[in-house]
Amino acid sequence: MKCDRKNPEGWERFNIEDLGDGIIAIKSNGKYVTSEIGERPMWCNRATINDWEKFEIINHFDGTFSLKGGNGIE
Numbered sequence: 001m002k003c004d005r006k007n008p009e010g011w012e013r014f015n016i017e018d019l020g021d022g023i024i025a026i027k028s029n030g031k032y033v034t035s036e037i038g039e040r041p042m043w044c045n046r047a048t049i050n051d052w053e054k055f056e057i058i059n060h061f062d063g064t065f066s067l068k069g070g071n072g073i074e
Contacts (some may be wrong), residue, residue, distance in 0.1 A: 010029070023054050024055050025055070035069025050070075052070045
């Protein structure tokens, strides 16, 4: 996944699924974003949610946020 568009097309829009306790899954076009154990960039290719498709939201004081993947990397 890379940020290089000024206006999102359909494949660049994501749905957030709240899994509870500050954990989310991110889905686009029927596939979930995965953190792939930190061995690859995040990408959207999984049909189901496992640990690598779960992300913790880290809120920052300036209104932005980060995602911590199932591999523990922010």
